[in-house]
Amino acid sequence: MPNNVKNEDNGQASECVNDSPPFFQHIRWRPDEQVDSDSGHYNQQQQQSKHPTSLQIFRLWQVFLNNVHPLVMLFHAPSVQQVILDIATDATSVSKATGALGFAIYLCAIASMTDSECLELTGESKADSLEHFSRLSHEALFNSDCLHSNNMVVLQALTLYTLATFYMRGSPSHSEKLAALAGRAAQLAQALGLHQEDRQKDLPPFSKEMRRRLFWQVLILDGRAAAAQRLGAGATAAGPHFHDGSWNVQRPLNVSDSQLVPSMSKPPPEQLDGPTDMLLCSIRIEIEQSMRRLEQHQQHPSLRSPPAFGAWIEQQQQLQQVAVVEQTEQRIEQHLLRSCDACIPFHLLTAYQARSWLRQLRLSVYHPRQRGQSSLGHQPDEHERERLFSLAQQVLSYDNLVHSNPRFRRYLWLIGRDLPVDAVIVVLLELLSKGDDGGDDADVDEGKQNVVNRAWRYIIQVYEDHPVLINAARENPLFLAIGLLTLKAWDSRTTSKSEQMPSPSTDYDRDEPLCISRLRAQRVSASPASS
Structure with a gap:
């Protein structure tokens, strides 16, 4: 097994808490599934026999590399490719954790494909393929004992499965499932010590980098799950699992997979300017760090404070937050986006997405909800x-x-x-x-x-x-x-002629x-x- 997916912290991981997410506490197996009566686990040999054919495995892996890996950079692709080769050669010989990672990779690849692509590759529609591989991935995770595991491979598989669940969400029940999965991933990351930089000081440089990549994706996913649940449950939704002060992990290096080698004795020099494989993820991490800095500057004055003092405090807070956004924008524009090639689709997408995130940061700073109690009623x-x-x-x-x-x-x-x-x-x-x-103004x-x-x-x-x-x-x-x-x-x-919406393709006032x-x-x- 490659170093990045085998490390289990040499026994350093603490025991996971027992309050397992409800989604995993009440698993209902299909009637035709065979579960070991002694262990309660899905039969390992039967599970591994449900991997796709070798050709399908290689094609799904290529889809994953093209459509999924650039967005998440969860692991070192050249190392995991050997894992994929092992599965394709003999799926019954790999560990339960490795099998779970394989099924999670297939599921994310399917999620990124069109219906016609799924039909051509799997012989099933995308909806059927998603249901099929989601069930198999779920079973593989349960079989790998993800409730009590301290294995990085299991956490990688669980994170990918949660990302696919994020794709498939649509109702509040999906948001609750997403929050439960992200919460379990956060618990497992803590059990592995991924949230503490000092737990990694004696590890090889490659292992450190893989742990940092994985932790930051779990951290971002934790925030995403909390936001998705707020959309469905509003004020009753739980907040993110990780709060400031509960972790102190360095950001991963802005380097490509080709610059990392499992046997390296020191980390490669970081590419401060220009795009790498980590381009989008590096920008997303910058945005995540800025969001947390903005929260640190959000301190509302007391209701007993004089109104003038409260307004002054909020003004100073806004100036500090604007400075945070401007510093973030400068780093992203001058260091990460400056050398991007608009002719490369992923570079152009990253530029659009980065600027959207930056505008959303500014919008959050100026949004009326940033005002404290002293400004109630302010228009x-x-x-x-x-x-x-x-x-x-x-x-x-x-x-x-x-x-x-x-x-x-x-x-x-x-x-x-x-x-x-x-x-x-x-x-x-x-x-x-x-x-x-x-409505009453004819000279708009x-x-x-x-x-x-x-x-x-x-x-x-x-x-x-x-x-x-x-x-x-x-x-x-x-x-x-x-x-x-x-x-x-x-x-x-208004229906006046001056307010008709001009459109070359659709008359919005007629149709x-x-x-x-x-x-x-x-x-x-x-x-x-x-x-």
């Missing part, structure tokens, strides 16, 4: 509203760009699942306000109207690119509220957008009179 002035409106539109424009480029399709299975909810709400609230304000400025029309195009495209906004609205109170806000803002538009029609039908079907 943003016109300048503040326009700044928020502009930032939110930029976020939506990058979201539109990412989804509209066919060269990015192979990465959308994960990148495309991030829904810019705050930006959508800010734009809709401003469109509602502008619609109400413009044409330039402002063009801005409104462009904002509506962003919103309509977001609904097309993120069908979950409508499909999951019945189960998700936030999505339902966004839908009602969208209808209200749309209906507030209502499909998303608006679907939202209307959904509201009618949900009303008491229709039941």
Whole structure:
């Protein structure tokens, strides 16, 4: 086994806590599955016999390298490739942990493919393939004793399985499952000591780097799961497992897999400028670090503080947060994006995504919810509203760009699942306000109207690119509220000629957008009179 997937910390890992996620506590096996009556585990030989054919394994691995690995950089691909060769040669000879990693790799590869690609490779539709490999990956994880394991390979498999679950989520129940899986991954990372830098000081440089890569992906996934659960459960959702002070791990080096060798005696020099295999992950880690620094500067004054003092504190806090965002933007633009080649699809996607994340950071700084209790009842002035409106539109424009480029399709299975909810709400609230304000004014400025029309195009495209906004609205109170806000803002538009939306392909005033029609039908079907 390669060093990066074999290390178990030589017994240093502490025991995992016993409060296992509910998802794993109540596993219901299919009637036709054979479980060992003594161990309660799925029969190892039967499990390993369910691996795809050797040819399918190699093709799924190649899909993983192209579509998944650049987005997560969870391990050292050249080392894991030998693991894949071992599985393809004789799946019954590999360990349970290695088998679980193999099934998780297949599952993520399937998640990134189109329906036609799945049909050609597996002979099944994408939906059937996802269900099939999700079940097998789930069984392999359970069989590898992921509830009590202290094995890095198991954590790698669990992290990939959780990423695939993030792709498949759509309802609050999926969000709860995602939170349970991410919580178990966080527990296992802590049991392995991945969250403490001093636990790694005596390890070889290669092992250190693999541990750091894995920890940061677990950390980011933990935050993603908490955010996804908040979308479904609101204030009742649990927060992320890792908080500041509970970990102190260095970020992984910005180097390519080819610069790392398991036998190396010292780490390679970090590439400070220009793209590497870690390009997107390095930027995502920069954003994650900045988000946590912003939270450190978010301290609201006491209710007993004089209003003037409270306002001054919040102003200073905002200045500090703006400085954090500007420093992050400078590092990303000048060091990581400067040498990117727009002719390379992944580089262009990374540039779009990085700038979207940066705009979302700025939006979070200026968002009204950043104000403390001393500012209750404060209404943003016109300048503040326009700044928020502009930032939110930029976020939506990058979201539109990412989804509209066919060269990015192979990465959308994960990148495309991030829904810019705050930006959508800010734009809709401003469109509602502008619609109400413009109803009695026959001389609406044409330039402002063009801005409104462009904002509506962003919103309509977001609904097309993120069908979950409508499909999951019945189960998700936030999505339902966004839908009602969208209808209200749309209906507030004036019908005067100066406010007609020019479009080369669609007359939005003659033919209502499909998303608006679907939202209307959904509201009618949900009303008491229709039941």
